[in-house]
Amino acid sequence: xxxxxxxxxxxxxxxxxxxxxxxxxxxxxxxxxxxxxxxxxxxxxxxxxxxxxxxxxxxxxxxxxxxxxxxxxxxxxxxxxxxxxxxxxxxxxxxxxxxxxxxxxxxxxxxxxxxxxxxxxxxxxxxxxxxxxxxxxxxxxxxxxxxxxxxxxxxxxxxxxxxxxxxxxxxxxxxxxxxxxxxxxxxxxxxxxxxxxxxxxxxxxxxxxxxxxxxxxxxxxxxxxxxxxxxxxxxxxxxxxxxxxxxxxxxxxxxxxxxxxxxxxxxxxxxxxxxxxxxxxxxxxxxxxxxxxxxxxxxxxxxxxxxxxxxxxxxxxxxxxxxxxxxxxxxxxxxxxxxxxxxxxxxxxxxxxxxxxxxxxxxxxxxxxxxxxxxxxxxxxxxxxxxxxxxxxxxxxxxxxxxxxxxxxxxxxxxxxxxxxxxxxxxxxxxxxxxxxxxxxxxxxxxxxxxxxxxxxxxxxxxxxxxxxxxxxxxxxxxxxxxxxxxxxxxxxxxxxxxxxxxxxxxxxxxxxxxxx
Numbered sequence: 001x002x003x004x005x006x007x008x009x010x011x012x013x014x015x016x017x018x019x020x021x022x023x024x025x026x027x028x029x030x031x032x033x034x035x036x037x038x039x040x041x042x043x044x045x046x047x048x049x050x051x052x053x054x055x056x057x058x059x060x061x062x063x064x065x066x067x068x069x070x071x072x073x074x075x076x077x078x079x080x081x082x083x084x085x086x087x088x089x090x091x092x093x094x095x096x097x098x099x100x101x102x103x104x105x106x107x108x109x110x111x112x113x114x115x116x117x118x119x120x121x122x123x124x125x126x127x128x129x130x131x132x133x134x135x136x137x138x139x140x141x142x143x144x145x146x147x148x149x150x151x152x153x154x155x156x157x158x159x160x161x162x163x164x165x166x167x168x169x170x171x172x173x174x175x176x177x178x179x180x181x182x183x184x185x186x187x188x189x190x191x192x193x194x195x196x197x198x199x200x201x202x203x204x205x206x207x208x209x210x211x212x213x214x215x216x217x218x219x220x221x222x223x224x225x226x227x228x229x230x231x232x233x234x235x236x237x238x239x240x241x242x243x244x245x246x247x248x249x250x251x252x253x254x255x256x257x258x259x260x261x262x263x264x265x266x267x268x269x270x271x272x273x274x275x276x277x278x279x280x281x282x283x284x285x286x287x288x289x290x291x292x293x294x295x296x297x298x299x300x301x302x303x304x305x306x307x308x309x310x311x312x313x314x315x316x317x318x319x320x321x322x323x324x325x326x327x328x329x330x331x332x333x334x335x336x337x338x339x340x341x342x343x344x345x346x347x348x349x350x351x352x353x354x355x356x357x358x359x360x361x362x363x364x365x366x367x368x369x370x371x372x373x374x375x376x377x378x379x380x381x382x383x384x385x386x387x388x389x390x391x392x393x394x395x396x397x398x399x400x401x402x403x404x405x406x407x408x409x410x411x412x413x414x415x416x417x418x419x420x421x422x423x424x425x426x427x428x429x430x431x432x433x434x435x436x437x438x439x440x441x442x443x444x445x446x447x448x449x450x451x452x453x454x455x456x457x458x459x460x461x462x463x464x465x466x467x468x469x470x471x472x473x474x475x476x477x478x479x480x481x482x483x484x485x486x487x488x489x490x491x492x493x494x495x496x497x498x499x500x501x502x503x504x505x506x507x508x509x510x511x512x513x514x515x516x517x
Contacts, residue, residue, distance in 0.1 A: 036516055038236035038498070041252065041261040045218040045243045048202045048211045053120075053185050054127045059264035062182045063509040064241075067222065069185035070206045070230070072098060072117050072162075073176055077503040079426070081176050085112065085186050085206055085229070086162075089176075095165040096175060105227050106204035112188045114162040116206065118155055119189040121164075122148050123197050131438045132181035132431045134453070138171045139164065148197070170460045174430040181431040208512040209239065218243035222511070235512040253279055259498065262509045263287070263490035285500040286330060286489035287507065292337055293328060293421050294484040301374065301416035302443050307480045309370050311361035313395050313417070314483035328421075328488040337473060337484045342427040344469030346477075354477050375399040377418035410440040423490065423507045428469050430457065442472065443481025 043060040044051075053069065056062050074084035083089055087101040100113035125136045126145060136143060139154030154165045166172055178184060191201035202211035208230040212223035222239040224231060242258050249265065252258045295314045297305075305313075321327065335354050338344040346354065376396040399415040408414070422441075425432050433456070436442055437449030444452065452472065459465045476482060490507040492500050499515040502508060 035237070037238045037240050038511070038514060038516065039240045039242050039257060039259045040511065041244045041249065041258045041265065042218060042220075042241045043244065043264050044220075044241070047216050047218075048214045048220050049199070051202075052199060053183050053187065054124060054130050056131055056182055059507070060262075063262055063264055064220075065182055065185060066207070066508060067209045067511050068202065068205045068207045068211070069187060070208075070228075071180050071185055072120075073179040075180050075503075075506065075508075077501075077505070079503070079505045081180060084180075085117070091172065094169045094172070095163050096172065098162045098164065100160045100162065102229055104206070104229065106188060106191075106206070107210050107223075107225055107227070108204055110188065110190055110204050112186065112206045114157050114160050116188050117162050117186050118157055119148060119192075120185065120187045121155060122152055123187065123192070124183060125152060126197070130183040131435050132183040133174075133178040133434045134450075135178065135184070137454070137457070138166050138175060138178070141167055148194075171457060173462075174457060177429060178431055208235070208510070212238070224512070228512075230510075230512045232512065234515045236514055236516055239511060253282070259495045260500075260514065261493040263291075263492055263507045264509070265491075265493070281496050282493055283496050284329070285492040285494065285502065287491075287504045289330065289332060289487045289489050290339070290423050290425075290505070291328065291421050291488050291490050291507065292334065292339065292424055292484050293331070293419070293486045293488065294337065294482045295417060295419055296441055296482050297417050297443070297480065298413055298415065299411075299440060299443070299445065302479075302481060304372070304416070305370055305374065307357075307478075308361060308364050310417075310480040311357060311483065312364040313370075313374055314480065314485075315358065315361050316395065317419070318483070318485040327486060329491055331486045331488040334484055334487045335477070337424065337477065337482065338469065339424050339487055340426050342466070343425050344428060344466060344473045346470070346474060350470075350474045354474075357478065370395065373397040374417050375415040377401055377413075377415040410438065411446065426505070428465055433469070441482060442476045443479060444476075 042064070043058065044064055048064075051061055051065055051068070053065055056065065071084040072086060073089060074082050076082050083098075085100065085102065085104055086098045089096060089098040091097070098114070098117065100117070104112050106112055121135060121139070122145070124130050125140065125143070126148070128136065140152040143150075143152055145152060154167060156163050164175065166175055186206040187199060188201075188204055188206055191199055191204045193200050202214065204210065205225065208225055208228045209222040210225050211220060213221035215221075218241060220241045222241065224235060224237045242252060244252055244258075244261075244265075249261065295317060297310050301310065335351065335358065336346055374396050376398055378398045378400060396417070401414075422436070423432070430453075434453055437444065437446075437453060440446065440449070442449065452468075456465060456468055459468060477484075492502065492509065494500055494514070501513045501515060502510055
């Protein structure tokens, strides 16, 4: 065989190999790919099998799910709605058409597209327990479906296009934001048990990553899905999740066991000083100030204590936290939950009334004689981290939780009060509103919250919708269902030799936007 013939065979073989890779949707990569493993801190301390879009119990759960599963519709770094796994979406005759023409395949070559998006929506609707929005109310109210194969009037597929039709055209205003929420991720149907509808396969996912190795204690290994539309050569190819709590994070940094800490970590300057005392190879990526720190009172506390008692206890809580320098990075004082005028913030007159109420509460100490101490929900690590907080706050007593607060059904939660953080939107966001109602954060029962949301989504006027949110905002602050006290950025702490290209407009933690080169 002559050299020319040999060369022709080699060229044809290379072309054939490339064609096979392209037909399978596998991206051919170069030597630019980094072999470095990204060690990412996580508060998630259990198997990947505990994760489910229908049951998001914590920020760490949501952040992991967002890296494993793509949304139907996504939000880019500038806050624009863009196709997620889909190739494009558009409105036609009152229906939202979502085309899936990317030809996406999971790591094992299984196609994921319109049928899986339809399956995921029906799975969510059948469960009826998701936290970000009542999808059934928008697409198929009064639907008595019992299984995935039952038809939902608002959902159908024509070829590779998912067609979603709200029961009323005006509901379209909340549909696209809803489809971008953490609950509405695409779970491949072949990764779910057909009877229980539980996710059983975390290898074949729809997102930028899949679970390469599971671990019962949260030491999960993620591997990049090279067929994803989100894939790039400089994103982390392999991620080792490193579980932490608030008392171990400093040691993990000092022992060089982590490279990045996500936005689910709310740390204080005292801890920050320790963190960077000997390690100046870390830096901070911060969002806009959209993380509101607040004290939440549950329905039992709303019944057992007066607004004045709740306000005074909250005032003393905040006062003593600040004396101990327990505040978040970049924190600013606030009295509002919704921070932006476009999202229902208070008017000048309303703000003056809330300020007066708080000033009056600060002088309430001599009259403060509640029938019992308020049970403050806390974990052992939180009590250790807050030092003598409960010694100097005689009106609180700690109520030790045996599991995460959000693991309890809202109506079954113990205690009276807890301290938490939540993100807020730049405009009226049905998804975030419904989440707070589902957690009973606004001092309303589940039924009252459902009635309010129903009135909100029926309102066709944007001005009136905004007014409804403003009225709700003023109402729950005045009756002290919650007590916002500061607003700060969400942060990602990371090694200086990696780049973070995430949005500053939300608390997303897209690990494919970490760049290793």
